[in-house]
Amino acid sequence: MEIVKPDQLQELLNSFANKDVYIHLETTNGAYAAHFKEGFFNAGAFIRNVVVKYELGKVAGESPHRVGLKLPSGWIYAQGITHYTVDEHDRLLMAGLDPDGKLAVALEISETPFTY
Amino acid sequence: MIKEERHVLVIFPHPDDEAFGVSGTISTYIDMGVPVTYACLTLGEMGRNLGNPPFANRETLPQIRKQELKNAAAAMGLTDLRMMGLRDKTIEFEDDEKMIKLVADLIEDTNPSLIITFYPGLSVHPDHDATGRAVVGAVGRMKESERPTLYTIAFANNTAEILGAPDVIHNVEGAAQKKLNTLNAHASQTVWMMRDMEKRLADKDPEALKWLHEEKFFTYRWE
Numbered sequence: 157m158e159i160v161k162p163d164q165l166q167e168l169l170n171s172f173a174n175k176d177v178y179i180h181l182e183t184t185n186g187a188y189a190a191h192f193k194e195g196f197f198n199a200g201a202f203i204r205n206v207v208v209k210y211e212l213g214k215v216a217g218e219s220p221h222r223v224g225l226k227l228p229s230g231w232i233y234a235q236g237i238t239h240y241t242v243d244e245h246d247r248l249l250m251a252g253l254d255p256d257g258k259l260a261v262a263l264e265i266s267e268t269p270f271t272y
Numbered sequence: 273m274i275k276e277e278r279h280v281l282v283i284f285p286h287p288d289d290e291a292f293g294v295s296g297t298i299s300t301y302i303d304m305g306v307p308v309t310y311a312c313l314t315l316g317e318m319g320r321n322l323g324n325p326p327f328a329n330r331e332t333l334p335q336i337r338k339q340e341l342k343n344a345a346a347a348m349g350l351t352d353l354r355m356m357g358l359r360d361k362t363i364e365f366e367d368d369e370k371m372i373k374l375v376a377d378l379i380e381d382t383n384p385s386l387i388i389t390f391y392p393g394l395s396v397h398p399d400h401d402a403t404g405r406a407v408v409g410a411v412g413r414m415k416e417s418e419r420p421t422l423y424t425i426a427f428a429n430n431t432a433e434i435l436g437a438p439d440v441i442h443n444v445e446g447a448a449q450k451k452l453n454t455l456n457a458h459a460s461q462t463v464w465m466m467r468d469m470e471k472r473l474a475d476k477d478p479e480a481l482k483w484l485h486e487e488k489f490f491t492y493r494w495e
Contacts, residue, residue, distance in 0.1 A: 157326045180330065186320050187361070187397040194429065202318075202361070239326055249329050257324030264330065271331075272359055 296444025
């Protein structure tokens, strides 16, 4: 993955619009957050291989960026996106990495299902 | 002194769970000629360490960790490594009976005299607790006379309050290098920690040496 170039990411988001696509969306503080910092309120969410068709995808703001997908009757968004790549399966993988290189958020878009 | 066993079955959810507190024990059993099976439930697909600049992404991490797990097994001399195909952070959401059956099948297949796993409820990560629950569930259903001994790892902040002190302490000094090699095999997870640890070991920091040379377990007590 490399640091987001907003213009290129915008083009990639456009290329997946109006198609059935598989989504991976994840936010996390890590399973140990409340162990290392007692009282830490640990929250996160994870969905994988949910199929949607978005009509508009946008990258917004300075890094860490926000990425939003407008659906016919709903929304998907992620904030904190710093890195992206298109992998050998033509999947758009976006992630937000903190300064230590720990993933805090991921949003991935693919025309084929992700593995289990 | 490490007690002779017929067969040791180690069950953990993530590649590297075995490295920190059990790899010296596993290596020592193997050196003693005791067969060891390690069932690792997931490939740590949801690990957060990707590096900055990143060396992996969410989709390539599992393959990296799979290779690291194989390298770790080789470092311990372990030949019976079983990857169980579940997904990181989902163990507690699997059907409880399915999980108990997965463990029961492993027990039937390997006929262990000792099982090593996490202590349910005192192991911090939900996958650790769920793994321990499945093992306790499966062993608890066996006839008392046929149950293997259960050594558990517990490291929640309130462990001493609930369980007291660990009752089994293995001196694994003879396997120290294998333990370090096992930890280093899981580089994607351990490289930062090992940088610090190797410096402390070189300085002969007594706590670091104790961590390297002693592995501690709580024998599970059936009510």
